[in-house]
Amino acid sequence: MKVDYGLRVLMHLAQTPTPVPISASEIADRQKIPEAYLHHVLSDLQAGGMLESRRGPSGGHMLARPAKEITVADVFITFDRSLAPLDCVDSPEDCTLSGACSQRELWSDVERVLLERLSETRVSDLVAEQREMVWAGSQTKA
Secondary structure, eight states: HHHHHHHHHHHHHHOOOOOOOOHHHHHHHTTTOHHHHHHHHHHHHHTTTTEEESSSSOOOOEEEEOGGOBBHHHHHHHSOOOSSHHHHHHGGGOOOOOGGSHHHHHHHHHHHHHHHHHHHOBBBHHHHHHHHHHHHHHHHHH
């Protein structure tokens, strides 16, 4: 859930025409994210170097770097730390079967492929794709 919310926040900020701080309440309202939970997400994104936060009456949140420099893998790893579908992929020493387990290599490959795909996809790509989807949807209604 945090990855989804984190991506929504970054995409929202990436679509701001000029880089001005956006309040948490506006982000929460526009992205339908509970504001209390959003603060945890914003804190993690800031710690991950993707978000800059400013305090005060004209404060808020903005991207710390361009959306084309933030990958989905960056966001995923900020929140989940690992893409491994099973614990034994990251910690084979904790599994009594890992020395003779044929599944571990399969799941390691799945993690590698997933990480490659997420590393290729940037927040700016998602924004462009979303704009295209919105535009295409408005054309079918016309």
